[in-house]
Amino acid sequence: MTETAPRPTLEAVAERAGVSRATVSRVVNGSHGVREALAERVRRAVEELGYVPNQAARSLVTRRHRAVAVVAAEPETRVFADPYFAQQLRGISKELTAHDNQLVLLLTEGREDHARVGRYLAGGHVDGALVFSLHLDDPLPGLVRSAGVPTVFGGRPDWDDGRGGVVYVDSDNRGGARSAVHHLAGLGRTRIAHITGPLDQTSAADRLAGFRDVRAGADPGLIAQGDFTPGGGERAMRELLDRCPGLDAVFAANDLTAAGALRVLRERGRRVPQDVAVVGFDDMLPVAEQTDPPLTTVRQDIEGMGRLMARLLLRGLDGTAADDDTETPSATAPGVVLPTTLVHRATA
Amino acid sequence: MTETAPRPTLEAVAERAGVSRATVSRVVNGSHGVREALAERVRRAVEELGYVPNQAARSLVTRRHRAVAVVAAEPETRVFADPYFAQQLRGISKELTAHDNQLVLLLTEGREDHARVGRYLAGGHVDGALVFSLHLDDPLPGLVRSAGVPTVFGGRPDWDDGRGGVVYVDSDNRGGARSAVHHLAGLGRTRIAHITGPLDQTSAADRLAGFRDVRAGADPGLIAQGDFTPGGGERAMRELLDRCPGLDAVFAANDLTAAGALRVLRERGRRVPQDVAVVGFDDMLPVAEQTDPPLTTVRQDIEGMGRLMARLLLRGLDGTAADDDTETPSATAPGVVLPTTLVHRATA
DNA sequence: GTGAAAGCGCTAACAC
DNA sequence: GTGTTAGCGCTTTCAC
Numbered sequence: 001m002t003e004t005a006p007r008p009t010l011e012a013v014a015e016r017a018g019v020s021r022a023t024v025s026r027v028v029n030g031s032h033g034v035r036e037a038l039a040e041r042v043r044r045a046v047e048e049l050g051y052v053p054n055q056a057a058r059s060l061v062t063r064r065h066r067a068v069a070v071v072a073a074e075p076e077t078r079v080f081a082d083p084y085f086a087q088q089l090r091g092i093s094k095e096l097t098a099h100d101n102q103l104v105l106l107l108t109e110g111r112e113d114h115a116r117v118g119r120y121l122a123g124g125h126v127d128g129a130l131v132f133s134l135h136l137d138d139p140l141p142g143l144v145r146s147a148g149v150p151t152v153f154g155g156r157p158d159w160d161d162g163r164g165g166v167v168y169v170d171s172d173n174r175g176g177a178r179s180a181v182h183h184l185a186g187l188g189r190t191r192i193a194h195i196t197g198p199l200d201q202t203s204a205a206d207r208l209a210g211f212r213d214v215r216a217g218a219d220p221g222l223i224a225q226g227d228f229t230p231g232g233g234e235r236a237m238r239e240l241l242d243r244c245p246g247l248d249a250v251f252a253a254n255d256l257t258a259a260g261a262l263r264v265l266r267e268r269g270r271r272v273p274q275d276v277a278v279v280g281f282d283d284m285l286p287v288a289e290q291t292d293p294p295l296t297t298v299r300q301d302i303e304g305m306g307r308l309m310a311r312l313l314l315r316g317l318d319g320t321a322a323d324d325d326t327e328t329p330s331a332t333a334p335g336v337v338l339p340t341t342l343v344h345r346a347t348a
Numbered sequence: 349m350t351e352t353a354p355r356p357t358l359e360a361v362a363e364r365a366g367v368s369r370a371t372v373s374r375v376v377n378g379s380h381g382v383r384e385a386l387a388e389r390v391r392r393a394v395e396e397l398g399y400v401p402n403q404a405a406r407s408l409v410t411r412r413h414r415a416v417a418v419v420a421a422e423p424e425t426r427v428f429a430d431p432y433f434a435q436q437l438r439g440i441s442k443e444l445t446a447h448d449n450q451l452v453l454l455l456t457e458g459r460e461d462h463a464r465v466g467r468y469l470a471g472g473h474v475d476g477a478l479v480f481s482l483h484l485d486d487p488l489p490g491l492v493r494s495a496g497v498p499t500v501f502g503g504r505p506d507w508d509d510g511r512g513g514v515v516y517v518d519s520d521n522r523g524g525a526r527s528a529v530h531h532l533a534g535l536g537r538t539r540i541a542h543i544t545g546p547l548d549q550t551s552a553a554d555r556l557a558g559f560r561d562v563r564a565g566a567d568p569g570l571i572a573q574g575d576f577t578p579g580g581g582e583r584a585m586r587e588l589l590d591r592c593p594g595l596d597a598v599f600a601a602n603d604l605t606a607a608g609a610l611r612v613l614r615e616r617g618r619r620v621p622q623d624v625a626v627v628g629f630d631d632m633l634p635v636a637e638q639t640d641p642p643l644t645t646v647r648q649d650i651e652g653m654g655r656l657m658a659r660l661l662l663r664g665l666d667g668t669a670a671d672d673d674t675e676t677p678s679a680t681a682p683g684v685v686l687p688t689t690l691v692h693r694a695t696a
Numbered sequence: 697g698t699g700a701a702a703g704c705g706c707t708a709a710c711a712c
Numbered sequence: 713g714t715g716t717t718a719g720c721g722c723t724t725t726c727a728c
Contacts, residue, residue: 007471007472009704009705009706010705010706010707011705011706019714019715020714020715020716021705021706021707021715021716022707022708022714022715022716022717023713023714023715025706025707025708026707026713026714029707033713033714034713034714035713035714038713038714050470052467052470052471052472053471053705053706054408054472054704054705054706055404055471055473056403056404056405056407056408056413056704056705056706057404057408057704057705057706057707057720058705058706058707059404059706059720060402060404060405060408060704060705060706060707060719060720060721060722061705061706061707061708061719061720062706062707062708062720063720065404067452070453074438074441083431085434086433086434089453089455090422090455093422093453093455094455094457097455097461097464102452102468102473103452103453103454103455104415104450104451104452104453105418105437105441105451105452105453106451107437107438107441107442107445107451109442113445116445119400120450122398122400123355123400123401123403124355124400124402125403125450230634230638263640286578290578292611357720357721357722358721358722358723359721359722367698367699368698368699368700369699369700369721369722369723370698370699370700370723370724371697371698371699373722373723373724374697374698374723377723381697381698382697382698383697383698386697386698401721401722402720402721402722404720404721404722405704405720405721405722405723406721406722406723407704407722408703408704408705408706408720408721408722408723409703409704409721409722409723409724410704410722410723411704697728698727698728699726699727699728700725700726700727700728701724701725701726701727702723702724702725702726703722703723703724703725704721704722704723704724705720706719706720707718707719707720708717708718708719709716709717709718709719710715710716710717710718711714711715711716711717712713712714712715712716
């Protein structure tokens, strides 16, 4: 653990370049109206001294931090159960980095942490927040609101279906579900079952809604609750098979669930896809490609969601972000819903 | 995206409490030598105004940021392939939070990012860094060194086997591997194979070393290279079976590898554990409990590693951290190696 | 014990 | 165009 040497200041650079601090500041911040000759001298001095701006001093006057908080409830969401959150993080990180912003990670473990996060956000330490709020009664959204920090949500917050000006990014869960079920129906399957996710999460609720869109009058016995885990998928599949031995297709709310269902199907002697066709959701590669047989599933662009969240936030912060990108949605849209695509493998 | 209101300053609190800024500062920072009556008045004013210290202003004078960078190479490590890194992050987050430090996440995607990270670290934006460096020729460690930031590494850096003052936290990979192989031998197995991880990572190399410690004269044909993925495990297992059809045990370098090996074993008609006993490494619950049969494996306390890394760093920064904890290692130890334990399930 | 005052390093008016 | 100046909100000697 080496001791960190005193860094050169603007002052030092100015002296070395034989100009004023203001001029150095202008050059460093890329503002125009500095004669090229001078600018060059300054740049050289910066280089020679290894000058790096002191962000604390800068923040003190600009009130900008070039930092964004990412808030996620760790135990409640499936944050670490599958690579879902990790991929979003990756997208977020890329986008923030591209615009020279830092990522401050705030993980909450329970109620006690909420106060801390609220205080931090309200403390004006970051310019904005990216919040993952997937549960019905999540206190986080309210907290963030009252903290008065510009925020973009990951996943449709259930408490705001279009009224408020809540900005969020989500996958087209409902449309994706529809396409999955349509595909199954197109295969000639008539007894299509659905294993849901935990229905207090909007993504799970939306996928169920999509299923119902296509199978309006479906036998309720063909719907079983899962929880986005393989174990939940197994339980639900057994239940389904007991209730409706004649089912010929299953739409699972996510890939992990489908993996569990597949195991039970094999255990019960059903051939996939001949006897029972299966479609998942997510297209988590490590899961979907490793199932036996490989899983047909609905792909969502998870990393893209993360990138978009960051982009939207940055854009709200100032006119700085990614105007070059065609994906940028209309400025008035409260929520942005990314399309999904069906990936054909072997289970349906 | 609400507009953020102007926050109250120290000045405002001082005025309200009828004292000087200095006194408020003392109270806020918990320094002694302020009469209780005054202190109480100040606290009330802080409360009423909802005062939160401006960290930028504070950092400007103290040169401390109460922030730590976590640096990880995203594509190279298996950061997001399994929940390994996520769990470490969780441990780190908990520990940092407990000591009121923030976590700045720096993900690198390739060479281009190294310069950025180096600049950031050298820029004095954080008080220290937690760096995950698992590869032989990783440029990150060097970068961090020259940035002159207090650092703790995650995993034994290969380029420093005890000489320099490098602080790191690692699992007892070698000892854990030994216990796995001893267990297999204790079961009476005599033709024990090993599927390695990518040998440019110290963890994989150390596990191989542990295997060799116990099976000194082992037939080289009983060792096959994997890459910590299920696919790699499958390939290696096939290779092994082709070379030595009579093998009766396999020690896989991690659980994912073991999962792949298990599939091939079943496909080739070997019963587990009757014909071939299998032991993994990591005890990643979603994997180890879901294999068929459930996997016997070497558990490492991943979250604990993360916590310890943070604790060590914080301790180095000042005398602030976790002196209350018995796990804190001796001040002179360059690296800390956490014990592993064998978890018995059904494969061995 | 408490207050007054001097900066920390930077940006942004405002002069020149 | 470039320099001068006044703070941003806080901690910290140093008097009292």
